[in-house]
Amino acid sequence: MNRTIRTVEDLLVLLDGLFPPAEPFWDRFYADRSAERPFFTPAPDENLVSYLDRGLLPGAPGRALDLGCGAGRNAIHLASLGFDVDAVDLSSSALAWAAERAREAGIGAGPRFHRASxxxxxxxxxxxxxxxxxGCLHHLPPHRRVSYLALLDRVLAPGGHFAVTAFAAGAMGSERPDEELYRLGTLEGGLAYSPDELRSLFREFTPLEIRPMAAQDTGSDRFGVPFLLTALFQKAPSL
Structure with a gap:
């Protein structure tokens, strides 16, 4: 059959095929644990720690969902504070490492790790x-922002918080227009976002803070690199 497009999801899947599959890349990425990659640190994001320290996020207990959790550093941190955590990633090698880290941390009710999109x-x-x-959003092709917004609408509780870190425009990541990415068939390693682009994309939510990630010294108990942009939003309470 050649005429297979019937639903929006059919169209999204077809557009997925214009870019290389993500899962094999991330399995290779996390398989070499000796590689010197800043994201391999076990430390949680400095902005996440800061949100909790400053009361911008309510503390535990609460339910948290980590999208694209990688080797689990943020999921494990949230679980250590008493959050009920689910963490999702495509890569089996990343999740194997995350599970080992959770066991080593001795967290009784550690995160539940899910290998899936x-x-x-x-x-x-x-x-x-x-x-x-x-780091999940900036690796999604443009058409999957539609799916991402639908996911947030479905899983984020009324009054709940959504936080994202993404490549910062002018510091790292591709700044090509969306349509050009489809002509090239590549995301060029990830897409850069500006503060205004994040505000526009998530305009249904109230922005609480948008700022560059604060750089952290080697050996810090927090992760921070200056080429990431951080943002915290809140969903409106139900009426």
Whole structure:
């Protein structure tokens, strides 16, 4: 059959095929644990720690969902504070490492790790008080922002918080227009976002803070690199 496009999801899947598949890349990325990659640190994002320290995020107990959790550093941190955490990633090698880290941390009720697309994961809860994304959004092709917004609408509880870190425009990542990425068939390693672009993309939410990630020294108990942009939003309470 040649005429297979019938639904929006059919169209999204077809557009997925214009870019290289993500799962093999991330399995290779996390398989070499000796590689000197800043994201391999076990330390949580400095902005996440800061939100909690300053009371911008409610503390535990609460339900948290980590999108594209990688080797689990933020999910493990949230679980260590008493959050009920689900964490999703495509890469089996990343999740194997995350599970080892959780065991080594000795967390009794550690994160539940799910190997799946963030759009297809079967989660135990319908709603979460916090949805956290450290580096997932900027690796999504433009058409999957539609799926991403639908995911947030579905899983973020009324009054809940959504936080994201992404490549910062002018510092790292591709700044090509969306349509040009389809002509090239590549995301060029990830897409850069400006503060205004994040405000526009998530305009249904209230922005609480948008700023560059604060750089952290080697050996810090927090992760921070200056080429990332951080943003915290809140969903409106239900009426």
């Amino acid at each position: 963030v759009f297809d994961a079967e989660l135990p809860h319908a709603r979460y008080d916090l949805v956290y994304d450290s």
